[in-house]
Amino acid sequence: MSTQDDAPQGLTEQDLAQYLLRNPGFFQRHAELLASVQLSHPHGQRAVSLQERQAEMLREKIKGLEHKLIEMIRNGQENVAIADRLHAWTLSLMLTADAAALPEVLLRELRHHFLIPAAGLRLWGLDAAHAAADYAQPVTEDLRSFAASLAQPYCGVNSGFEAVRWLGDEAAIASLALIPLRRGLAAEPFGLLLLGSPDPTRYTAEMGTEFLQRIGELAGAALTRLLPDGQAGA
Numbered sequence: 001m002s003t004q005d006d007a008p009q010g011l012t013e014q015d016l017a018q019y020l021l022r023n024p025g026f027f028q029r030h031a032e033l034l035a036s037v038q039l040s041h042p043h044g045q046r047a048v049s050l051q052e053r054q055a056e057m058l059r060e061k062i063k064g065l066e067h068k069l070i071e072m073i074r075n076g077q078e079n080v081a082i083a084d085r086l087h088a089w090t091l092s093l094m095l096t097a098d099a100a101a102l103p104e105v106l107l108r109e110l111r112h113h114f115l116i117p118a119a120g121l122r123l124w125g126l127d128a129a130h131a132a133a134d135y136a137q138p139v140t141e142d143l144r145s146f147a148a149s150l151a152q153p154y155c156g157v158n159s160g161f162e163a164v165r166w167l168g169d170e171a172a173i174a175s176l177a178l179i180p181l182r183r184g185l186a187a188e189p190f191g192l193l194l195l196g197s198p199d200p201t202r203y204t205a206e207m208g209t210e211f212l213q214r215i216g217e218l219a220g221a222a223l224t225r226l227l228p229d230g231q232a233g234a
Contacts, residue, residue: 082211085113090218099225103135106219116195118173120166121219123181123191127228139192147180147189153212154178155203163194174200179216183224190227193219 011019020026092109096102107119122139123130130136143162158164158173167173173196181191193216197203 086214086218089113093218093222096222100130100133102222102225103133106222110195110215117198118167118196119194120163120196121181121191121193122163122166123223123226125190125228126226130226135191143192144189147178147192148187150178150180150189153180153209153216155207155209155212156205157200158196163192164196166194167196172198174198175203177203177212179212179219181216181220181223183220183227189220191220191223 089109092105093102096105103121103123107121110116111119121135122137122143123135124139124144126133126136140162155177156175158170158176161176161178163178164170164173164176175197177195179193179195180189181193182189195203195212
């Protein structure tokens, strides 16, 4: 393509754009054009110079980057706050000397640190010393099978799950999370942790479950102290 400034007649806008891109010296040879070109202001009727429009575009880009930075900082602060609450909850489990008190401590501190309206759990296959505890009350085989089928926590609406009865006021629970409790990576769970809320959007099928998975792993590890000696170390 010719480097002469006098472009041929009949150029399309695309041809003109390509011409200017291939000839960066055009505006060096005609610097006066940069000062004389007038563009419509994006937020008004007045005309602005090309330089002013470029400056406006740069300010808008900077503003967009600032918003993204603020969002990143906010997300980082939220993640730190969650990590701090998880740390405090984990410490409460580790500092509980009486194994029989673990379920109560686990639920109480979970509700406190994570502002969970309702929480409950059931455990099975425990040492005989804990057989009479509320958390060891019998559950149906269907519920055990359901817990075993969960590769990850279930989150969604309250559709009449048996476990909701553990919370007392079933009608007040609009959404819930069901978390299987296992001995490490063992396939068969020995319990189920239930988190409930009157807010239908608190637990949804679309939400990520990685954090709830960690809660289940920590809870399961702590509660193995209630299993018979031969199974607790499995």
